[in-house]
Amino acid sequence: MSGELSPQVAANELGFEGALRPATLDEFVGQSKVRRQLRLLLDAATIQQRTPDHILLAGPPGLGKTTLSMIVAAELDKPLHQTSGPAIQHAGDLAAVLSALTPGEVLFIDEIHRMARSAEEMLYLAMEDFKIDIMVGKGAGATSIPLELAPFTLVGATTRAGLLPNPLRDRFGFTAHLEFYDEDELSHVVQRAAGLLGFDVAAAGVSEIAGRSRGTPRIANRLLRRVRDYSLVHGTPGDVEAVHAALTLYDVDAHGLDRLDREVLRAVVERFGGGPVGLSTLAVSVGEEAETIEAVVEPFLVRAGLLSRTPRGRVATRRGWEHTGIPIPDAL
Structure with a gap:
């Protein structure tokens, strides 16, 4: 049997993903x-019939930066062009993107801090004056040709705002710092998504999912979606027992810690007596890259x-010791 999804199933999955994103x-x-x-920013721009200021969205992954960029374009009733910092490794890559923009279009650059430095420098002039300089030829015969751009709104997203150079950061008219959600807000997110997916989840199950969503x-x-899959396969309702069973199967505990989180915490407590322990030593002890421990766990x-x-x-803190279930030594 082929492992490929049928076009209908693939379309349904894409439809689910799109449906979960709010449109306004x-x-x-x-x-x-x-x-x-x-x-306020978008309404003022609409009243003045101009393109809004450039927008920087900063915050941890998964809080809605991409969704907000789509909403900005939808609220302005303008097309959205999406790209990412790692995809722009040369000034020419950025020039091709900018020159293809239509008037008022929204350009979304995800992980903007990972753009090449030459592209960043080209972006300075594009954001301020809506033009870029194209170099033609090489060596002593090279000439610079100015190219006018259509007015556009840049929406940049970054998980590492501190890595953005100051000249680029200062050119954004508005910087939004996204915060982690509380449990009530996540409960609304889960209820909305469950309704869009046509999956009936008990209130206690909704709270349980929200509490484990970090x-x-x-x-x-x-x-x-994992709880929905579990209920579908086992023919069970979306009650709190199904939520517990599904999340236990996927190694997500009551505090939202997964397998790797628990391994790291237990390594600090068991192998290193609660610490202190260096990052590289900790990474070797759990068999992961130091970057993964530092950025993900x-x-x-x-x-x-x-x-x-x-x-x-x-x-490890006192709460960390308690989470592992290992008694804190008297010496600590």
């Missing part, structure tokens, strides 16, 4: 302050109060 600011759950700020809507939607463990970072290394 009013439908977007959470980030109330950012939504009000964006509403403050992130993307994770909430992903866990909901640590932020949540620190935010949850289970781990702390000190100048000497990573240290």
Whole structure:
């Protein structure tokens, strides 16, 4: 049997993904302050019949930066062109994208901090004056030809705002800092997604999913789909027992920790006596790359109060010890 999805099934899956994304600011759950700020920015631009200022969306993955860029284009009733920083490795790549924009179009660059430096420098002039300089020829005979661009709105998204050079950051008229969601907001996200997926989940099940979603809507939607799959395969209703069974199967505990999170925390507690332990040593002990531990695992463990970072290394907190179920030594 072929492992490829039929066109109908593939279309249904894409439809589900698209349906889970809110289409307007009013439908977007959470980030109330950012939504009000964006509403004012877009309404003012519409009244003045101009392109809105460039927008920078900063925050951890999964909080809705891509969705907000789509909403900006939808609210302006303008087309959206999407690309990413890693895809723009030369100034010519950016020039091709900018020259193809139509008047008022919204350009979304995800992970904008990962653009090539030459492209960043070209973007400075494009954002301020809507023009770029194209170099023609090589060596002493090279000449610069100015190219006028259609007015556009740049929406940049970054998970590492500190890596953006100051000249680029200063050219954004508005910077939004997205925050993690609380459990009530995530419950609304889960309820909305369940309704769009046609999946009936009990209120207790919704709360359970929200509590294990690490403050992130993307994770909430992903866990909901795994619970839906479990209920579909086993023929069970979407009650709290099905939620427990599905999330236990996928190694997501009551606090939202997955297998790797627990391995890291247990390594600090069991193998290194609660720390301090260096990042590279910790990574070797669990068989993962140091970058994975630092970028994927640590932020949540620190935010949850289970781990702390000190100048000497990573240290398990009292709450971290309690989570592993290992008694804290008297010496600590």
